[in-house]
Each structure stands twice: as C-alpha cells, then as structure tokens.
Amino acid sequence: MAAEKKLAGYICTGCGIGERLDAKQLQAVATREGKLPSVKQHAMLCGAEGVKLIQDDIDAGNATHIMIAACSRRSKVEAFSFPTVAMSRANLREGVIWSRPAGDEHQETTQEMADDYIRMAAAEIKFMTVPESSGEQELNKTLLVVGGGMTGMTAAVEAAKAGYPVHLVCDEPVLGGVWKDLYKRVPFRAAAFDVPNGNDVDLPQPEDPGLDDLIERVMANGRITVHLNAKITKTSGAPGRFSADLSMESGRTLTENFGAIVQATDYKPYDANQLPEFAYGTTPDVLTNFEFERLAKQANGAVIKRPSDGREVKAVAFIQCAGQRSSKAGHLPYCSGFCCTESIKQAMYFKAQNPGCDATILFDDLRTPGAAGEDFYRSGQQAMVTFTKGQASAVVADGGNLRVKFKDLILNEDTEMVCDLVVLATGQVPNTGPDPYAQLAVDEAPTEEEKAAARAALAVAPPSILNLDYRQGTDLPHLKHGFVDSHFICFPYETRRTGIYAAGPVRRPMDLKQAMDDAVGATMKAIQSLENAARGSAAHPRVGDLSYPRFRKEGCTQCKRCTVECPFGAINEDEQRYPQFNESRCRRCGTCMGACPVRVISFDNYSVDTVGQQLKAVDVPDEFSEKPRILCLACENDAYPALDMAAQSGEHITPFVRVIPVRCLGSVSLSWVTDALNSGYDGIVLMGCRRDDDYQCHFVRGSAMAAERLSKVGDTLTQLNLETERVAVHEVAITDLKRAPAILNEMAETITRIGMSPFKF
C-alpha cells in the first residue's frame, strides 16, 4: 500500500454528460468541495485514450486513490479496471442524466444531483484502501467428496478428470449407496428427433444402470482415494485449508487436508410404515418402489413372482404419490420428482417379460422430467402400460388378491381394481445432517423450558455427517423439509458454508440423471472455490473481491452478534471469545459489519466510513428550500441494477434522491440511518432482496437480518419526534424496472405530504 495518498479525479463528458450537465461546475465541486488536488476531464474516458490518461497518472505515481465520475459502477468495468489503486465511481450517466428529463425547468435540480454524486465519490475515496489479500492463503487441490453413491462417485471422477485429487468417503462397505439396488435405470437419452416416419420410432427403453462401470472407474483412478466404512468425525478450517478427521474401519483416524468439500450423501427411502391405508406391512405383496427394484434385480429378467406365495404376477398396480404431496402428518409435502419415470420403468419390467400382464399406473399428475421424460412416457404407453388418472384411497388384501380402491378422476367415479401386486411410489428423504440452527437453539435458549423444547427437536434430528467445528453448528443449514439451503435459481450448488457444495438429492429431490449432472456442477464450483481461496478472493457473488473483514480488537465488546448473524457461519470464536474471521469462508456481504454495534468491523474498500462519509457529503438545503433530500441505500445485487436499468429504459426519478449502493442490506449499519436523520435527510429508502422462504437475497439471510434490525427504527424516529414514514424498507427484484423508481418517487410525495425534516442546519 502506498504510504502517501494521492487523490485524483476524472470526469467523463461523453454519453451526453457534457451536454446535459455543467462540466465546469462539476470540476469546481470536485476540486473545491471534494478537495481532489487533481481533476481531469475527458470526452470519452472509457476509450483507449481516456484509460491511458488515468493509467499514466497511476504509473507516474500521481494517483493512488481515484474518483471516476462517469457511468454507473456496473458499466465499463473492463475499461475502468485499475487493480493497483483504490477507486470510487460517481454515477452521472444512469444515476443522473438518464434518470432525469431534459429541459431548463429541471436543470437546476439535475445539476445539484450530479454535484452531490461528485461530493459523495470524493468523500468515499478518502476512506478506501486498495484491498489486498492477507497472504495467509494456500493452494490445496485435494477435494473431499462425502457419499459413495452415484452422485459422489460422479463428483470424484469429474474432479479427477480435471486434475484434482479426491478422497471419497463412503460410510458403507460397498460403493453405490441408495442406487446400488437398481436393476435398470430410467434412460438418459431422448428419442431421435425429426424421424421421418413418426415420433414413436426408437423410443428410449430402460437401460443398464452403469453402476459397476462407474465403480470400476472410481477404483481404477489413481487420483481417487476411496475410504469405505469411514465416517467424518471432525471438519475444521476454511476453503483452501479444510482439515477432516476420517474415522476408518480399522478404528484408526486419518487426518487429511482439503481445498473444498462436496457433500453428495443422496437420500433415504421414505418409511412406508406410515402408509397403513395401503396395507403396507400387512401383506408382503404391497411393496415400495425401492423394495420392488430389489425384487426385480433378484429376478434379473426372470418372471417376477409375488413375495407372499411365489405366484407369477399377472396384474400389478403402481400407486403414485404414495405418502407424498400431502399435508398429512408423516407424509412428505413435496413431489420427489423421480417416481413417475421410475414407475413407468418398473411397469415395463413386467411388460418385457409378459406382454399380457396388466400393469396400471394410478397417477394424479404424471411428471416426467429429464431428457428422456416425455419420450419415456410414450415408451411405456407403447408397451401397453395402462395409465389411469386416479387417486388411490386404500388397498385391501382379499383372499389371494389385492383390491385397490381409487377414484377415477376423468370419469369422476369411485371404483376399484384387482391385482396381484401393489407398488407404492414413495419419495426421497434427504440424507442430511441436523440443521445447525436446531443445535444453536439448544445452546442459546434463555430459559430451561425453551432449552428442553429445543433439545426435544434436536433429539429427532439425524446424526451429523460433516461434524463441522464451526461456531454455527455441525452441518449444512437447511431450507425446508431437511433439504440443504442453497439459492435455488441462481446458485444451486452454493450452500451456506463456503467451500462446501451440495450435489444431488441433498439439495432437492431428483432422479439419477439429474443427480449425476448435479455432481458435475457442484464439483466445478468446488474447484473454483479452492482456486479462489488460494488467491484470497471471494467466491460468488463477489467473485474476485480481495477485501475481507478486518476488526479492531481493542474496540470489540465480545457481544457475539457477528458470529451469530453471519449467514455463512464464517466466524468462529477464539479462546478469549473474540471473533475469529475465517476470510476464505467469508462471502464479503458485510452482514457482520451491519451487525456490529460498536462499528469495529470493516473492509478495505467498504466500511461504516465509506458509506457514512458519502451521506454526510451531500449538500442538504434548508427547510424552506422545497428541496428535500432522500437517501436510498440500494442492494448492489438487485436493487441498484434495477435502478440502472430503469434509467436505461427511460424511467425518471425524483431529483431529490441520492442513491448509495450497499453490498447487501445486511451490511447496513444503523448508524447510517441515524446519521442521515441527524444530517437533515427527509426520508430514507432501503432496498433489499426478497427475504422469506423463497428468498432472493444473494447472501441468504442478509436481507432478513436487515429487516429485523430496521424493525426497531420506528422507535428511534418516534424518539426524535419524526414521522415513521420517513424510513421505508422495500423488497426489490432485479426486474422491478418500473417499481424501483416508483418507490423513490413515492417517498418524495410522502415528504411533500408530511413536510420537511426539522433537523436541518
């Protein structure tokens, strides 16, 4: 880091900035008020010549901290990439001229807006430093894959193929996991497309499961070390430096270091004992799909016989959604997504042996995902599997036969069918460890009573798989129904523990093909993560960010808020109960910074000061000016881009707003709100991502944390004798191009209605 700060400002007059704004005035503000010793203008700063202008200053040692006043910080990032200096950006294009109508009557307020953004960027840059990695990083290319099923094995093979050594941990004596009973698998391929003589040529058929082949490839691969009958007794560290204790069959413990981890522990079959209405447990001729697959594997192509009396099966019924998609106690509320194609496959086993065998699938909604899906459905229909849209209510053992009672949903009648065997299409229960927050609930319950309740919940929790030595519990946090939490749409493999990736049915229910595809994706992310960790740079979504939380130990009160609230469990506590930041576990969201009541946590390029100084730099006109000031803290992931795009599409916003992007609403320090109110702002709008169970927060809990903290702001306002409407928190999605500007304009109207803040100086 340069010993001496050399500040420099660069104002771009291209893209209409020069025509719409008074560049001389901007230059004057930057020099006199922004106190930048050197301010240069250029008509096209992002062009080769403009970039050279900046680079030359940097190379000559004349600029260590630069302020660029041009377009949004989200634009021209390749051109304005100066990694050796600290940089702030004033958003004059999207933020000002594109958000404001042209015309003389608007000129004054529009120019004031631009002046303020210059003041803000000039204030911010003084409190930034060039982020550099801590130098504690190391490259560890070894991956730990947990789970010896098809998912885990695929992950191991893929990593090995990419040149990364793997340790594959399997808690069973053989590889294969839940998939090892497969007689055949649902086909992976679709039918040929555009065949001249019709659609139903060359339809996909059940295929060899490929298990033996995969096991062979795993065992033969020199980069893969397989540990059978092994368990993980402790995992500690962070991406790039994980350490895991593997308890081996021999009783010995092996400690190994890993760069990243893939958890591919698949699922557990649903316990059908919860389905007495289907006579499960009363007669051996009612089986689950998992049990039937084993029966088919034993028969190995020979005639399938009933378990009870060995009679050949002449009529079989498959009951879809057995114990699934139901709100009844003990049932799974979700669709497991693999059972429809599974039943089609199993019905085809019968048809392959004896086309005269009646195989009926009772379905409500037939869902056949995957490449083969619809073609495979047709394949089953061609094989004369009967598909009946009906809802089964009961199975009754009647002499040697089984009577399946159901409601025909097309003919709208209660009816029944007689068969020899019933297969229940039951679902997947994720094979995950306990939810870490269930464990924390025990540790942190204030009363004995609550502790007991939390303990009871924990008692039924499954045993730990990873045994993480983390402040926030032993395993990956859940979202719902025991599935591992990950950002469903955008970042499916990222869990809430950086460097640990979830693949396959631990994430959501899925079939074999999807699980194997998932394994590839998660492995790629794991490799990326360990490589990022070696560089000291963040994983998604702030990929490449070298900054990490630093904290001033002398100021810390050991309140533990940061260690508790970090959505990623990145922060441990040392022996003296001070927070211990594991920088490569950190996603750089700043939720800890927002949590810290004594403001001792900061990043090199983002801190309580970098934002606090910006909002203080804004020129606040007096109470009688009719020019209110509204502060907008907008999440840089969704809200800020939404505002940028709104400007691009010609939406106008009030000239009284000043927008400051924040890493996540979770990083918002309450001091910014109080500072803004004390400085005379009339309104504050906070824009973050959706925060409920279907959250869109890129940092999972950041937006929810912010909402919780800000829920108490009303009291502060009341104490200050201010109207509570002056502070508003909104959920904004990246697609809210109309709504985001409307929210700001609404706040301006609110201020007109309730009047200006009395706190102006």
Added chain:
Amino acid sequence: MGELNTAMIERYRNSFLKEVEANVEEGEWVKMCMQCGVCSGSCPLGKFWEHPPQEIFMMIRAGKREAVLQSESVWMCTSCYNCIVRCPRELPITHIMHGLAHYAKRLGLVPKTNPTAKFAQMFWDNLMVKGRVNELKLGLALYFMNGFGDGIKVALKNQKLGMAMMKTGRMNPKEAFGGHAVKDLAGFHKVLKKAQELEDARIAQNGPSAGA
C-alpha cells in the same frame, strides 16, 4: 348382431383396449392418449357430448365396453378436425371416433334412435343404387324419416326453397323416377364387391374365429 358381439366379448375378456386396437380403425392410438383434455376442450360440439373424446379414451382403458360402444357420443363427431390439429400427442381422434362408430355398427350396438347412424345408413343405401347420390330421394327420405305427418310438415316448410331450386335447375323432379347413374354401373358394383371382400378378409383375420 348378438353373435359377433358375444364372440368379441369372449375373445377380449379382460382388455377392451386390446379389442379396440385390433378392430377399430386407428385404434392402436388410444393407448397413447395422455389425458390432457385438449380434444374435449376443442370440440365445437363438446358440450353436447355425453362423453367427450378424452373420456371415451379413459373408458376404453377402464374396460367400459358397453358404455363406449353403445354411446351416442362417438356419433356426435362432425369431422371438423379441430381435435386432430390440437392433440399434443397427434392422435387421429376424428378417425378413432368414426372407427368406434363403425365398429359399434358392425357389432349391432348402435342405439336404435341415433339420427346420425340413421342418416349414414340412408346415405349409403341411396348411393349404392346408382353410384351417385340422388339428392331428391335422399332429401325426401330425410323429410319422412320420422313418419308421414312430420314429413309433410317439413316439406311444406321448405316449399319455397324447393321451388326456387327447381326454377334455377338445381333440382330436377324427374330424378324421383329412377335418377341418373354413373357411366359404368356394373363396374361400380364390381368395385364395391371387391372392397367388401377385402374388408371381410381383414375382419376375419381379427375376428372371433381368428388367431388367439
């Protein structure tokens, strides 16, 4: 009638679907229906059908043999082809409906009063005589389909139209006496006879005495 029907029941005891596959024109498509209901929703006469096509297909799979073959519904199809165009599984639904009607006719299961079946028979009988449709006779037969009194009433109602058609030469009263025929009437009858032979042979192949 009864004999063939009983024989078919015996032969396909458990699976009406298989019977349809073997005996109904385009019947092998029925198993490919995925019960989306687009056909029923697309049929312009759908609300007048007791069992729209989707239900007919389900009833076939559920083995409701009598209900399907004695149904008035399969006779409701006007061959607008809307269902065929829209069926995502590309089932020739129109053809299947006619195939079912035809099969029901062969088995003698058509409801006695079904007007479509009656008209079809009338049309066929008319056509067979001269190889051309005698419109005057067919028209009159239609008028008197439901009895003499009804026939007079309908005829009177359409009097004006009839006179106008005669005036413009669109209808010739002489057609009532014999009417004109195709050029080679004997040849026409020979063609029909051959077609009947082929059809009989085809049916015999699938029929009650065949195979199985």
